[in-house]
């Protein structure tokens with residue numbers, strides 16, 4: 001056991017930190033720090049900067065643009081990028097469909113899609129959930145039937161994050177209605193411009209537009225739109241969701257938000273002094289930091305024990321539960337720091353130059369608290385994660 | 397102690413509940429929200445006809461002789477429906493300021509108009525720097541003969557953009573955070589020198605930033621002693637917090653009812669999700685949280701009329717703590733147990749959650765009141 005980070009790891013951390021500082025455009029950084037929404041262009045711009053450096057898909061195989069870093073370095077990288085307030089990688093491409101394609105896809109699919117994911121030439125979205133299939137994803141009803149040299153897809157997906165920006169969607173659809181429900185599902189890659197694909201926005205409680213319904217009305221796609229084998233889509237989906245859960249602790253993001261809490265607590269003054277002078281508040285902040293430190297160490301332990309067989313590690317459920325709860329706790333602290341001026345509502349979609357009613361840093365606090373209720377719902381809800389721990393870790 | 401409602405109180409509850417049921421389903425509410433003032437003008441008339449707007453005022457002042465219990469009954473039903481009308485601002489808060497500070501003559505004039513539905517008021521009390529400190533008043537009231545002249549800025553005035561009249565707390569004497577030296581001044585919302593900037597709030601209501609430049613207030617519009625408004629202000633805010641507790645309990649009970657209904661109908665894995673014990677226990681914890689909150693709503697209601705300011709403040713802080721804690725748990729869990737659907741703007745549960753969040757923030761959140769209570773000493777004297 002050597003609990004100290006190595007010289008090499010420390011040097012690497014400094015290198016990444018310096019790079020983010022020097023390369024992240026100030027306008028993007030400011031929006032991120034403020035907790036305001038980033039535009040599509042912000043994501044594209046930052047991904048191009050990373051791609052130029054060769055860092056846009058560090059965890060991928062080297063032949064497809066990966067860096068060859070071990071898991072510890074990857075985690076240091078992610079932590080520094082997040083803490084530096086850089087935009088998050090669009091997970092649907094780089095962490096979900098990308099790995100599915102390079103693991104299970106055809107050579108032609110790899111060549112066609114992977115380079116365009118790596119520099120965000122293609123924006124992907126995830127067409128898994130349906131109105132009747134959330135936690136119980138395998139009960140999905142969107143269907144695909146073969147007709148000559150095409151597949152014809154019909155059905156409805158929902159909660160599709162950022163489908164309004166997407167060029168492509170990966171879709172789970174039922175190709176065999178018989179037998180066990182997990183065994184009749186296939187994994188499709190669909191161009192959003194295909195006739196019959198319709199995107200309808202869903203407004204979320206914070207007023208924003210980040211999720212959508214996506215309708216498939218006899219959408220005809222070529223035979224090579226399927227990934228891997230027919231009726232094996234569930235296996236690929238499980239593989240994908242494991243990747244999704246690994247990034248989900250989002251330690252760096254919580255660190256960045258706690259930086260923001262400290263920054264604002266020093267300038268948010270009501271009554272006699274800044275919020276930070278209040279010992280009760282400082283104790284609360286410290287408690288969240290303790291949880292986050294523990295999570296960071298847990299994440300390091302999980303990473304260094306990554307299973308060699310590639311099977312999902314149930315400990316990733318621990319990361320999901322704690323990571324999501326801590327993210328929510330940080331949004332609560334921010335609301336408390338902001339104080340009374342959490343109340344005014346600014347339309348996140350409106351383009352106005354009107355100054356806010358309160359301090360200019362107040363506006364995003366409440367919407368982010370509302371919006372972050374999602375993190376314990378999506379990516380396998382925390383109830384589902386507890387079920388996984390009970391079964392897979394405890395054998396109950 | 398008797399928690400049974402009297403026949404008349406039961407009738408009041410039934411009337412309000414029926415009106416909400418008929419006129420305040422969630423879709424209709426969306427239309428009310430789009431009206432210019434951000435709420436329904438026509439319902440305000442109906443509240444007047446039902447006698448709600450005069451409920452907590454003495455009969456000799458033109459009211460119907462009710463008290464804190466009647467306010468509690470109305471507010472709980474409003475909470476379930478997420479009613480948008482400024483009942484709390486006009487009838488409860490400004491009503492209390494009038495009851496406790498105004499002269500008999502002023503009461504006769506104002507209460508009659510409020511009860512008839514002709515006058516809506518907002519309390520311009522908070523300021524951009526004040527936080528929840530009621531004594532922190534920077535707006536000045538300068539004497540000019542018998543009259544006063546107001547200058548300065550108020551913030552977060554709920555429904556301040558549409559209110560016909562504003563009751564403004566302003567400093568006649570003393571330093572910015574002195575409890576002494578603050579008076580209450582009634583100002584027409586359209587008076588020269590008043591500028592109002594309205595905006596929507598997180599909980600789908602409206603508020604305003606209001607500035608006062610050389611606004612003249614004649615002596616008949618000064619409410620109570622211009623040097624010593626603090627006791628009336630504190631008392632009115634305590635009564636308002638008691639009423640807010642009832643609104644919160646209404647919203648919590650609605651959130652719980654919707655969640656239970658959803659648990660019984662939503663199917664995943666071939667069964668209703670209410671068959672999962674993890675969710676059953678969570679819903680049971682919501683019941684516990686709701687009942688604790690309801691009890692403190694009663695405690696706040698019975699303490700609202702307490703004359704000993706210190707005892708009253710302790711009781712109100714205690715209620716605000718419990719209400720805030722229960723509201724947070726119930727609001728968050730209602731969203732969690734609904735899954736994705738609760739994250740949509742279309743669906744009522746998210747709005748109940750947001751209103752509950754803003755009720756906790758109003759007049760200081762649970763953490764602030766637990767500190768105040770800790771400073772004041774035991775509840776069990």
Ligand SMILES: Cc1cc2nc3c(=O)[nH]c(=O)nc-3n(C[C@H](O)[C@H](O)[C@H](O)COP(=O)(O)OP(=O)(O)OC[C@H]3O[C@@H](n4cnc5c(N)ncnc54)[C@H](O)[C@@H]3O)c2cc1C
Pocket residue numbers: 125126127128129131133134135136158159160161162211374377378379380381382383384387662664665669672674675732733734735736737739
């Ligand atoms: C903001 C947001 C973005 C999303 N983005 C995407 C996306 O891009 N693509 C996509 O495909 N999906 C996306 N989702 C969907 C997300 O994955 C689902 O919301 C999630 O799987 C839960 O499903 P549900 O909403 O139908 O809730 P349900 O499955 O109906 O769950 C309702 C409640 O029941 C609980 N529950 C369910 N089963 C059990 C059980 N066995 N034991 C105990 N409790 C249980 C749940 O935890 C939850 O509390 C997104 C969701 C949100 C909110």
